[in-house]
Amino acid sequence: xxxxxxxxxxxxxxxxxxxxxxxVPLHFLIGGNTTSTPGAGTEIDEGFEGTxxxxxxxxxxxxxxxDLGGGSQLAGNESATNGATGNAFIxxxxxxxxxxxxxxxxxxxxxxxxxxxxxxxxxxAAAGAVCLARVTTAGKMGLxxxxxxxxxxxxxxxxxxxxxxxxxxxxxxxxxLEFNTTNSFTGSGNKYTQYDKAAVTSDAxxxxxxxxxxxxxxxxxxxxxx
Ligand SMILES: [Ca+2]
Numbered sequence: 001x002x003x004x005x006x007x008x009x010x011x012x013x014x015x016x017x018x019x020x021x022x023x024v025p026l027h028f029l030i031g032g033n034t035t036s037t038p039g040a041g042t043e044i045d046e047g048f049e050g051t052x053x054x055x056x057x058x059x060x061x062x063x064x065x066x067d068l069g070g071g072s073q074l075a076g077n078e079s080a081t082n083g084a085t086g087n088a089f090i091x092x093x094x095x096x097x098x099x100x101x102x103x104x105x106x107x108x109x110x111x112x113x114x115x116x117x118x119x120x121x122x123x124x125a126a127a128g129a130v131c132l133a134r135v136t137t138a139g140k141m142g143l144x145x146x147x148x149x150x151x152x153x154x155x156x157x158x159x160x161x162x163x164x165x166x167x168x169x170x171x172x173x174x175x176x177l178e179f180n181t182t183n184s185f186t187g188s189g190n191k192y193t194q195y196d197k198a199a200v201t202s203d204a205x206x207x208x209x210x211x212x213x214x215x216x217x218x219x220x221x222x223x224x225x226x
Contacts, residue, residue: 041097043094043097043207043224044222044223045222046221046222047075048066048067048219049076049078051066051067053090058091058093060089061089064088064090064210068081074105074106074107079220081216081219083215083216085215087211087213091209095205097204097226099169100167100168100204100225100226101167102165102169103166104119104209106119106162106165106218106219108217109216110214110215111157111158111159112137116135116142117212117214118134119135120167121207121208122204123206123208124206125203130145130203131167131175133165133167135214139156139158140155141177141193143175143194146199151195155190161181162181165178165180169204171203171204173198174195175194176192176194177192
């Protein structure tokens with residue numbers, strides 16, 4: 001009798017511990033960065049593991065390669081790249097939210113582009129810039145928000161190096177951006193920048209990857225939560 005009671009208690013304990021575990025988003029379990037605090041919802045979780053253009057994305061400009069492998073991929077078996085096509089990008093329409101957290105992996109063949117290059121970010125339904133992560137001609141990462149390029153990071157990027165980036169955007173005008181060679185972020189330091197000085201009233205309803213020049217750029221693990 002005592003053994004049966006102990007068994008019942010053990011089962012109840014197991015069930016109780018499994019409930020919160022099941023509620024944890026999958027990306028936490030597979031290595032999402034530890035300092036971000038994504039909300040309960042996921043707008044985009046794209047690893048480019050399928051064949052060709054993933055479902056729900058729109059390709060603009062020249063054709064990308066979504067099946068880059070052979071050791072050049074950033075995560076999993078395949079990554080997406082704009083190859084030598086340059087001014088090309090993809091986007092996914094998202095539901096308007098008051099705030100987002102973005103996590104993304106990328107690698108640039110040329111980290112000091114001839115002109116400022118947009119890596120990723122939010123735009124309106126008419127493709128107007130809301131908050132973009134850009135790479136300057138000096139190879140720094142900066143925010144394009146409120147109609148202009150803002151303070152860039154102190155540290156620069158290197159060619160052919162895999163980076164993790166994290167962006168926070170709050171409708172109303174606050175945006176934070178940080179990159180690192182590992183999937184961890186501090187919210188400060190030479191690889192971090194932010195802008196929060198003006199109101200941004202345009203609704204972010206598209207998330208873009210790539211655009212405005214830059215060839216042979218590779219992307220993977222696109223995660224947009226709210
Ligand atoms: Ca992948």
